[in-house]
Amino acid sequence: MTKIIDPYGSELIKDYTKTVKDFGLEVFNSKSFPKPNKTMRRGVVFAGRDLKIIARCIKEKKPFYALSGIMPTNEEIHLGNKLVVENLKYFQEHGGNAYILVADLEAQAARGVTLEEGRKRALNFHIPAYIALGLDPKKTVFYFQSDNKEVVQFAYEAARKITLNEFKAIYGTADPGRIMSAVTQVGDVLYPQFKERMPGIIPVGIDQDPHIRLSRDVVNRMKAKKFFLPSSIYHKYTPSLDGRMKMSKSRPESCITIPEDEKSVRRKIMKAVSGGRPTLEEHRRLGAEVEKCMVFEMLKQHLVEDDKELDKIYKEYKSGKMSAGEIKEMAAEKMVAFMKDFNKKLEKARKQIDKIKFVQF
Amino acid sequence: MTKIIDPYGSELIKDYTKTVKDFGLEVFNSKSFPKPNKTMRRGVVFAGRDLKIIARCIKEKKPFYALSGIMPTNEEIHLGNKLVVENLKYFQEHGGNAYILVADLEAQAARGVTLEEGRKRALNFHIPAYIALGLDPKKTVFYFQSDNKEVVQFAYEAARKITLNEFKAIYGTADPGRIMSAVTQVGDVLYPQFKERMPGIIPVGIDQDPHIRLSRDVVNRMKAKKFFLPSSIYHKYTPSLDGRMKMSKSRPESCITIPEDEKSVRRKIMKAVSGGRPTLEEHRRLGAEVEKCMVFEMLKQHLVEDDKELDKIYKEYKSGKMSAGEIKEMAAEKMVAFMKDFNKKLEKARKQIDKIKFVQF
Numbered sequence: 001m002t003k004i005i006d007p008y009g010s011e012l013i014k015d016y017t018k019t020v021k022d023f024g025l026e027v028f029n030s031k032s033f034p035k036p037n038k039t040m041r042r043g044v045v046f047a048g049r050d051l052k053i054i055a056r057c058i059k060e061k062k063p064f065y066a067l068s069g070i071m072p073t074n075e076e077i078h079l080g081n082k083l084v085v086e087n088l089k090y091f092q093e094h095g096g097n098a099y100i101l102v103a104d105l106e107a108q109a110a111r112g113v114t115l116e117e118g119r120k121r122a123l124n125f126h127i128p129a130y131i132a133l134g135l136d137p138k139k140t141v142f143y144f145q146s147d148n149k150e151v152v153q154f155a156y157e158a159a160r161k162i163t164l165n166e167f168k169a170i171y172g173t174a175d176p177g178r179i180m181s182a183v184t185q186v187g188d189v190l191y192p193q194f195k196e197r198m199p200g201i202i203p204v205g206i207d208q209d210p211h212i213r214l215s216r217d218v219v220n221r222m223k224a225k226k227f228f229l230p231s232s233i234y235h236k237y238t239p240s241l242d243g244r245m246k247m248s249k250s251r252p253e254s255c256i257t258i259p260e261d262e263k264s265v266r267r268k269i270m271k272a273v274s275g276g277r278p279t280l281e282e283h284r285r286l287g288a289e290v291e292k293c294m295v296f297e298m299l300k301q302h303l304v305e306d307d308k309e310l311d312k313i314y315k316e317y318k319s320g321k322m323s324a325g326e327i328k329e330m331a332a333e334k335m336v337a338f339m340k341d342f343n344k345k346l347e348k349a350r351k352q353i354d355k356i357k358f359v360q361f
Numbered sequence: 362m363t364k365i366i367d368p369y370g371s372e373l374i375k376d377y378t379k380t381v382k383d384f385g386l387e388v389f390n391s392k393s394f395p396k397p398n399k400t401m402r403r404g405v406v407f408a409g410r411d412l413k414i415i416a417r418c419i420k421e422k423k424p425f426y427a428l429s430g431i432m433p434t435n436e437e438i439h440l441g442n443k444l445v446v447e448n449l450k451y452f453q454e455h456g457g458n459a460y461i462l463v464a465d466l467e468a469q470a471a472r473g474v475t476l477e478e479g480r481k482r483a484l485n486f487h488i489p490a491y492i493a494l495g496l497d498p499k500k501t502v503f504y505f506q507s508d509n510k511e512v513v514q515f516a517y518e519a520a521r522k523i524t525l526n527e528f529k530a531i532y533g534t535a536d537p538g539r540i541m542s543a544v545t546q547v548g549d550v551l552y553p554q555f556k557e558r559m560p561g562i563i564p565v566g567i568d569q570d571p572h573i574r575l576s577r578d579v580v581n582r583m584k585a586k587k588f589f590l591p592s593s594i595y596h597k598y599t600p601s602l603d604g605r606m607k608m609s610k611s612r613p614e615s616c617i618t619i620p621e622d623e624k625s626v627r628r629k630i631m632k633a634v635s636g637g638r639p640t641l642e643e644h645r646r647l648g649a650e651v652e653k654c655m656v657f658e659m660l661k662q663h664l665v666e667d668d669k670e671l672d673k674i675y676k677e678y679k680s681g682k683m684s685a686g687e688i689k690e691m692a693a694e695k696m697v698a699f700m701k702d703f704n705k706k707l708e709k710a711r712k713q714i715d716k717i718k719f720v721q722f
Contacts, residue, residue, distance in 0.1 A: 109517040152513050156470040156545075159537040167537060176520040176528060176544060179537045184517075 016206075016236060020047045023209055028233060034058060037090045039083055039235055042310075044301050045203075049212065050231040053199045058094045065192040065200040066091035067099040069185070072107050072118040075125040076257040079238040079302055080205050085133040087203035087233060096201070098140040100130060101188050105145040105152070106181040115146050123353055125346075129258065132345035137352065141192075143359040150194055151187035158183040161221040162214070170210045170217075182214055189215040193227045201231040209234065239297035243273030259343055262336045269295065269332040275317065276324025287320040288327075295324075295331045303334040377567075377597060381408045384570055389594060395419060398451045400444055400596055403671075405662050406564075410573065411592040414560045419455045426553040426561040427452035428460040430546070433468050433479040436486040437618040440599040440663055441566050446494040448564035448594060457562070459501040461491060462549050466506040466513070470538040470545075476507050484714055486707075490619065493706035498713065502553075504720040511555055512548035519544040522582040523575070531571045531578075543575055550576040554588045562592040570595065600658035604634030620704055623697045630656060630693040636678065637685025648681040649688075656685075656692045664695040 020027055025047040030036035032055045039045045057064040068084050092098040104118035113121075122144070131137050145151060159179070167174045171182065189211070192200055202212060212232045219227045242254040249255060253268055275293030277283040290296050296317060304310045313330070316322040381388055386408040391397035393416045400406045418425035429445050453459040465479035474482075483505070492498050506512060520540070528535045532543065550572070553561055563573060573593045580588045603615040610616060614629055636654030638644040651657050657678060665671045674691070677683040 105514065105517045108514075109520050112521060115514060146510070146514055149507070149510065153466065153469070153476060153507055156466045156538070156541055159470050159541045160473060162537055164536045175525045176523055176540045177517070179540055180517055180520045180544070183537060183541070 048233040066096040070126040072121040083235045109177040128349035131349035154187035155183040158186040206234040239294040241272035274324040284320040288317045409594040427457040430464045431487040433482040444596045467542040489710035492710035515548035516544040519547040567595040600655040602633035635685040645681040649678045
């Protein structure tokens with residue numbers, strides 16, 4: 001198997017290598033895609049399914065789509081959403097038709113959010129936030145699940161293609177709300193192909209792979225060649241500041257939300273698990289343990305665009321010239337600047353929201 | 362417990378008495394309802410839930426509804442549907458708002474019927490058939506599930522109110538298609554209350570009670586008093602000609618469909634289990650075992666409107682004056698006449714189908 005390329009050798013690599021093997025994924029090779037973005041170049045995007053067909057669509061300028069969903073729960077998103085938007089934007093800029101759906105039926109079935117509340121939150125926050133993160137609203141098709149009769153009708157068809165035990169095998173568990181959410185999501189994933197069969201790619205966190213598998217299983221059970229099997233790319237978990245695998249709202253100090261105020265951004269980053277040595281003397285002598293450093297991981301995934309700048313930081317930190325305190329200070333500065341920029345862009349996007357055309361059915 | 366009243370003492374009574382007890386139903390008392398129809402007077406309708414509130418609505422001329430669904434599978438219905446229409450018609454004539462929905466999403470999820478095919482069948486056969494059986498189309502609200510966004514949206518909410526184990530306890534089994542069908546049906550049952558809370562009654566065969574229980578469970582778990590608990594009335598299985606509990610398509614000779622041609626109607630009734638004695642001499646001496654006679658049951662449930670006429674048949678048969686051959690001949694004549702009348706009315710109703718207004722969403 002091709003090795004997963006992470007030039008900065010994150011400790012989490014071996015887990016992801018196992019994931020790729022266990023889930024039967026393809027290793028993502030950024031050389032297959034023109035002008036890869038920073039998450040692709042740096043191994044943050046580490047795997048996918050049916051990647052070649054998307055690479056070919058880009059190369060041959062053939063139609064394809066890239067799709068993601070918004071779950072309108074609280075009025076905040078997290079850094080994982082930022083990775084999704086970054087990749088959606090990449091495919092949008094490389095000829096893909098971008099789709100964003102608001103999973104309001106799912107939020108109702110799985111989280112008890114009323115449709116009205118879900119709609120309000122999506123319009124007031126989630127959609128403007130995605131635009132603030134770089135999605136071009138003029139080139140994106142938006143819809144609400146609850147408006148999309150075709151998706152819902154398809155969900156009933158999809159439900160018929162899977163047994164309860166298969167569902168449990170994919171999701172580990174099954175309850176009526178979750179089942180309805182999941183089959184509706186299959187409808188979303190395939191919706192851009194309802195009118196015209198075409199390849200499509202779904203950028204997701206690796207924890208969302210069950211939805212991709214379910215969608216592909218359903219396609220495989222439908223009449224031959226009715227749909228292209230949806231492709232996917234997976235990004236890693238965004239760094240948990242306490243050094244554990246995944247950020248979690250149940251450990252709020254591990255997790256930076258978007259937006260988050262300056263004070264708490266600084267506090268959380270200052271407390272983060274870093275690659276610093278027990279004493280400064282040791283740090284200067286041995287250099288930082290970069291592969292364990294959640295702060296460097298955050299710079300790599302989110303805060304430094306330019307590869308040369310990141311290399312410089314890496315070298316200075318690795319060599320011990322830059323201290324853990326210094327890299328934290330730098331990350332905090334950059335994160336605060338990001339939040340300021342985000343808030344400004346969010347306000348601007350909110351003013352454009354009336355101009356967005358949602359698909360009507 | 363009040364005894365189930367069947368003046369002709371069908372052998373199946375003891376099973377139904379147990380059903381009433383096991384399911385916690387109310388025994389249906391035809392004296393509580395004005396001008397009860399023949400199925401009510403004769404114990405064919407044998408039980409219900411929350412019957413008093415419907416009786417009160419009729420008496421006090423308060424709004425209520427009566428609802429049933431059409432499953433657009435094959436282009437045929439059975440005698441059980443005839444009982445449903447007879448009771449819908451009763452409530453329609455006593456002030457109830459009648460609703461007929463076409464369960465096309467359900468037919469898709471549970472039986473793999475495409476929406477297009479389901480719609481075609483409902484328009485060409487099922488709806489005209491219900492009109493032919495006596496439903497007044499001008500006083501009935503019709504809709505297709507796949508058109509009714511409100512019902513589908515509610516289904517997602519309903520799904521959240523039940524666990525997989527509760528679902529299994531009610532239905533005995535659970536698979537994704539069945540779950541989606543069932544929660545959608547809950548939406549249908551409550552749909553007439555979406556705009557205005559009001560009592561409603563669902564006439565069904567006893568085998569459909571799980572849907573009523575699920576609907577009532579969902580209502581009980583929603584915000585207090587959002588909906589009236591749906592009432593129901595249950596009719597017995599319509600007689601299986603081979604004397605077993607329930608007609609079944611897997612035993613085609615046990616089952617008369619609507620429509621059915623003269624020749625096969627005659628053949629099936631002639632072969633039916635009757636109350637005749639082994640020899641005519643014995644029959645004359647001991648009289649018929651009416652309570653075991655599927656042919657008399659069919660006359661009682663479906664073919665004889667007038668109580669005096671039925672009484673006369675009962676007495677002559679019971680006394681042995683009328684032979685099994687004679688009662689079969691009579692039933693066959695009446696069934697053939699019914700089919701002729703049905704076919705004529707069906708053709709007429711088909712011509713009216715364009716005038717029916719379906720609820721649009």
